[in-house]
Amino acid sequence: MRKIQRTAPILIFSMVLCFSITGYSQTRVPDVHFEPTPEATVITMLQKAGVNQNDVVYDLGCGDGRFVILAAKKFGARGVGVDIDPVRIKESKENARKANVTDRTTFIEGDLFNVDIREATVVTLYLLNELNQQLRPKLFQELKPGSRIVSYTFDMADWEPDEMVQVGGRFFYYWVLPATVGGTWYFRSVSFRGELQDQLILNQEFQEIRGKVTVHGQEIRIRDQRLKGDQLSFSARYNFEGQNVSMKFNGRVTGDTIDGTVEIQGGPWAGTKPWKAQRVKQ
Numbered sequence: 001m002r003k004i005q006r007t008a009p010i011l012i013f014s015m016v017l018c019f020s021i022t023g024y025s026q027t028r029v030p031d032v033h034f035e036p037t038p039e040a041t042v043i044t045m046l047q048k049a050g051v052n053q054n055d056v057v058y059d060l061g062c063g064d065g066r067f068v069i070l071a072a073k074k075f076g077a078r079g080v081g082v083d084i085d086p087v088r089i090k091e092s093k094e095n096a097r098k099a100n101v102t103d104r105t106t107f108i109e110g111d112l113f114n115v116d117i118r119e120a121t122v123v124t125l126y127l128l129n130e131l132n133q134q135l136r137p138k139l140f141q142e143l144k145p146g147s148r149i150v151s152y153t154f155d156m157a158d159w160e161p162d163e164m165v166q167v168g169g170r171f172f173y174y175w176v177l178p179a180t181v182g183g184t185w186y187f188r189s190v191s192f193r194g195e196l197q198d199q200l201i202l203n204q205e206f207q208e209i210r211g212k213v214t215v216h217g218q219e220i221r222i223r224d225q226r227l228k229g230d231q232l233s234f235s236a237r238y239n240f241e242g243q244n245v246s247m248k249f250n251g252r253v254t255g256d257t258i259d260g261t262v263e264i265q266g267g268p269w270a271g272t273k274p275w276k277a278q279r280v281k282q
């Protein structure tokens, strides 16, 4: 007992010393250790995401800062790197200085799950499958529809990527964050009896959508549907008094409104017309 009392302070002192020497003075240890994405792959991933000077690129778990630095240097973007490890943040800042991009890069020491990412238009990741899954709700909550996400090696479980690219014997995954379009929408169309209120019902699972539209009292399954960020398009075909009518809807989703056009071929209302739909129920 007396031996424990004498050794305890020495043990605590050595632990504190060890943590400060290794730089682990942060609140918690990293969820995944540092391993850099090969530089050529970083460039391919940024190209896939179409990074340009209008973008704000966030690398969550930025390591030595390479994603953010290359996004600024080669693509003219602004970049923010977040890492929980102060050693990595120091290294990132030093690398940004050497690359002459300190004016367009910021490095934040902190937990990627707690950092506000609302201004990001592109998010880059090299974490783990389970961390990507934990991060998914935050991405949907904070990013705007149309934001792009690229992840090296790890996917997002049942959120299928828009593209999967093989590079240097490994894969990376690319997603465009879809707008929320599920629910019941109303829109107006013309008929011989004046204006009608038509209905669109959409079921959504991430960027995958299915649904039906009611036009002139006919319920039609939508086809060729596509949701890319906030851009929604689909077509519907039906028969009006013996004539085949084909409609192509295109619009931009903003909250509970879709603004766009409908292109009608065949039937008495052929032509391109404005199309505005309002969501009444999610």
Ligand SMILES: C[S@@+](CC[C@H](N)C(=O)[O-])C[C@H]1O[C@@H](n2cnc3c(N)ncnc32)[C@H](O)[C@@H]1O
Pocket (backbone or CB within 6 Å): 029, 030, 031, 032, 033, 034, 035, 036, 037, 059, 060, 061, 062, 063, 064, 065, 066, 067, 082, 083, 084, 085, 088, 110, 111, 112, 113, 125, 126, 127, 152
């Ligand atoms: C595999 S490395 C990727 C580094 C860089 N993104 C790249 O691709 O070259 C993962 C990084 O995430 C950091 N990290 C782990 N958990 C974290 C957390 N909860 N918050 C912030 N950074 C974290 C680690 O310190 C490490 O630098």
